[in-house]
Amino acid sequence: MKNQSVQLRDSAPMRWLMLLLVALTMFAAYVASDIFSPLQTMLERHNQWNPSEYGWFAGSYSIFNVFLGMLIFGGIILDRKGIRFSGILSSILMVVGIGIKYWAVTDQSLLGNSMMFLGDEYKMQVVWAVVGFGIFGVGAEVAGITVSKSIVKWFKGKELALAMGMQLSLARLGSAAALAFSPMIASRYGNVSTPVLFGFVLLILGLLSFIIYSVYDKKLDVQIKAEETEPEESFNMKDLKAVLNNKGFWLIAILCVVFYSAVFPFLKYAAGLMEFKFGVDPKLSGLIPSMLPFGAIVLTPLFGRIYDKIGHGADLMIGGSFLLVSVHILFAMPFIDQWWMAIILMILLGIAFSMVPSAMWPSLAKIMPERQLGTTYALTFYIQNIGLMLVPIMVGNVLNKYSIVGTIVKDGVTVNQYDYTLTMSIFAAICSLAIVVSLLLKFMDKKMGYGLQYANMEKKK
Numbered sequence: 001m002k003n004q005s006v007q008l009r010d011s012a013p014m015r016w017l018m019l020l021l022v023a024l025t026m027f028a029a030y031v032a033s034d035i036f037s038p039l040q041t042m043l044e045r046h047n048q049w050n051p052s053e054y055g056w057f058a059g060s061y062s063i064f065n066v067f068l069g070m071l072i073f074g075g076i077i078l079d080r081k082g083i084r085f086s087g088i089l090s091s092i093l094m095v096v097g098i099g100i101k102y103w104a105v106t107d108q109s110l111l112g113n114s115m116m117f118l119g120d121e122y123k124m125q126v127v128w129a130v131v132g133f134g135i136f137g138v139g140a141e142v143a144g145i146t147v148s149k150s151i152v153k154w155f156k157g158k159e160l161a162l163a164m165g166m167q168l169s170l171a172r173l174g175s176a177a178a179l180a181f182s183p184m185i186a187s188r189y190g191n192v193s194t195p196v197l198f199g200f201v202l203l204i205l206g207l208l209s210f211i212i213y214s215v216y217d218k219k220l221d222v223q224i225k226a227e228e229t230e231p232e233e234s235f236n237m238k239d240l241k242a243v244l245n246n247k248g249f250w251l252i253a254i255l256c257v258v259f260y261s262a263v264f265p266f267l268k269y270a271a272g273l274m275e276f277k278f279g280v281d282p283k284l285s286g287l288i289p290s291m292l293p294f295g296a297i298v299l300t301p302l303f304g305r306i307y308d309k310i311g312h313g314a315d316l317m318i319g320g321s322f323l324l325v326s327v328h329i330l331f332a333m334p335f336i337d338q339w340w341m342a343i344i345l346m347i348l349l350g351i352a353f354s355m356v357p358s359a360m361w362p363s364l365a366k367i368m369p370e371r372q373l374g375t376t377y378a379l380t381f382y383i384q385n386i387g388l389m390l391v392p393i394m395v396g397n398v399l400n401k402y403s404i405v406g407t408i409v410k411d412g413v414t415v416n417q418y419d420y421t422l423t424m425s426i427f428a429a430i431c432s433l434a435i436v437v438s439l440l441l442k443f444m445d446k447k448m449g450y451g452l453q454y455a456n457m458e459k460k461k
Contacts, residue, residue, distance in 0.1 A: 007223045008216060015154045019163050021213035022147045023170040025091060028206030029140045030174030032098050032199035033061065037175075038183050038271035038286030039192050044415050046192060048111060051416075053126045055396015058268040060130035061137035062389035065382060074142035075378020079239075079371065082221075083150045084214040086374075090142035091207040097136025098200045104128035106193040141385060143210075145377035150217070152365050152373055160456045161313075161362040165304025168357055172293035172300070174202075179267065180290035187283050239372045243379060248367040248450055251441040252360060253383045255317065255434055259356050261387030262324060262431035263349075267292065268392055269399075273331070273420045278342045288339070291346045292353055299354035304362070313359035313452040314442035320355030321434035323348060328431055332424035356434070359452075367450050391430065395423055 009015050036043070036057070043049040049057075065071045078086040104110060110125035147167060155163040182195040243249055270289035274280040280288065307313050327349045330336055336345075368376045399418055406417045445452040 005223070005227065007227075008220045009154045014216070015158070015163075018154050018213055018216060019151065019167060020170075021209050022087070022150055023167045024209040025087070025143060025206040025213075026147055026167060026171040027174040028199070028202035028209075029094055029143055030171045031178045031202050032094065032136065032196075033140060034175045034178035034267065035182050035195045035199045036192070037268050038179050038289065039186055039195070040269065040272050041275060041282055041285075041415065042183065042186055042192055046190075047105070047125065048123070049126060051396045051400040051418075052120065053122055053396075054268075055393045055399075056122065057126060057129055057133060058265065058392035058396065059389040060133045061140075062134075062385035063130070064134040064138050065141055065385040066389050069382070070138045071141050071145070071378045071382040071385060072375075074138070075145055075375040075381075076240075078142070078146055078149060078374035078378065083146055083153065084217055086142060087146045087150070087210045088207070088214065090139040090146060091203070091210050093139030094136050094143065095139075095200070095203045095207060097132050097134070097139060098196065098203055100132030100135060101129050102132075102193060102196045102200055104132055105196060106191075137385075141381045142378075145374060145381055148361060148377050149373050150213075152370060153217075154220075156365065156370070159305075159308055160365065161304035161307040161358060162301055163304075164361050165301035165354075165358045168300045168361075169297040172296045174293075175267070176290040176293035176297070179271070179286040179293070181286075183271070183283050183286045240375055243368065243372055243376050246367065248441070248444055248448060249364070249376060249379070251437055251444060252364055252367065253380045255321075255356070255360060255437040255441065256380050256384045257387040258430055258433040258437065259321065259324065259360075260384050261391045262328060262427045262434070263292075263353055264388055265391040265395060266328075266427050269395060269420070269423060272418060273424070274339075274342060276418050277337055277420050278339045279337075280339055280342075288342050288346050291343065292350045294350070296350050296354045299351060300358045303355050303358035307359050307362060308456045311453050311455045313363050314438070314445050315453070316355045316359035317363075317438040318435070318442060320352045320359075321431070321438045323352035323355070324431045325428060325435060327352065328424055328428035332421055332428055334421055356438075362456055363450070363452050366452060366456075387430075391426075395426060398422055398426065 040054050104125050111123055113124040114121050151163050185195045186192050271285040274285045274288050275282050327345050403418045404416045405419045407414050408417055
């Protein structure tokens with residue numbers, strides 16, 4: 001029997017460097033994804049977008065992933081072609097998608113043309129922004145599953161939940177930066193295209209970062225193959241059936257969609273909520289929502305470390321689900337309209353936003369074998385994307401049809417004022433399902449022995 005040689009991933013500095021490289025790619029992706037989130041009212045004033053058009057744009061992130069099944073193909077490609085091929089391809093798609101979006105929002109001539117879709121009229125600028133954001137969404141989601149699998153590859157049996165938490169933290173730093181600074185940049189330059197250009201440049205740097213990671217990942221593969229006594233069984237279509245037949249997978253996937261559908265679409269409308277309900281200046285309306293990802297930056301690794309060392313992954317998901325529902329119910333209360341209350345609620349939402357993902361993503365690696373992880377993550381992200389597409393569209397239509405309570409003149413333009421009570425009630429109703437699913441997941445863990453309540457780190461002998 002051969003003695004195992006020291007691999008690159010056995011070196012703590014090396015595996016954490018690899019984490020930093022892939023996390024930088026996701027940081028850029030999250031900046032580009034959320035760059036328009038706090039600009040709904042500015043798009044209404046300067047580009048004449050109505051809430052329904054903004055809702056379609058916000059939901060377009062997932063449109064190709066859902067209707068063309070691109071995430072499913074992405075997961076199969078990841079398991080068949082590997083992390084390097086999938087990561088570079090997805091990074092290129094993100095750059096191309098945001099490039100199209102940047103062109104669309106800078107070409108003012110597109111505002112003079114429109115097209116009909118499902119009985120409604122949409123400006124061509126919106127249509128092309130939807131196409132660009134949809135292409136970006138394919139790249140961003142495939143990059144997400146690729147990075148998740150790469151972290152499992154480098155950290156399994158070590159600091160897996162902590163590493164995933166750190167990656168999520170750096171990515172959410174991108175969301176926080178976009179929410180906080182995008183309105184300031186747009187106000188400074190008097191347009192919504194400059195923040196998009198900033199995201200475009202960051203994505204190019206993210207692509208370069210993943211290319212550097214790929215060099216070391218290839219070296220690790222050489223070491224792994226040199227020590228294999230028999231070749232690892234590769235992914236085949238039977239594995240897809242095995243994933244779909246796994247009850248634990250379905251519970252995680254459903255938890256994922258109801259949880260994230262109450263968080264990410266909320267962030268798309270949170271700046272408007274701050275402006276119209278809590279009276280925050282539009283230029284600063286993104287600062288309070290940015291506290292959510294900023295809080296997650298600190299807390300996600302902390303909860304990940306707890307899961308690594310102590311366990312209780314199912315309990316973390318249950319606790320986070322209860323907290324998320326409570327916060328959205330309080331946001332829906334009409335009498336809570338003080339800005340300092342908004343800050344407190346956003347901090348609590350950040351805690352919930354940290355607890356569930358810190359346990360949910362590492363738990364998939366316990367439920368499913370590693371060779372199926374690419375497809376498992378892809379299917380989970382696919383189901384999540386259904387919610388990320390439909391919920392913003394629904395909320396945009398609700399705002400446009402049922403929540404306009406008057407008009408006001410800003411920057412010489414008459415714009416609508418909105419009541420967000422019904423909107424926040426929708427978010428509370430969606431995330432209430434997370435409580436039921438997380439409780440079922442703990443029950444299933446006891447029955448099937450997934451080990452969700454046990455620590456992730458292997459004890460040294």
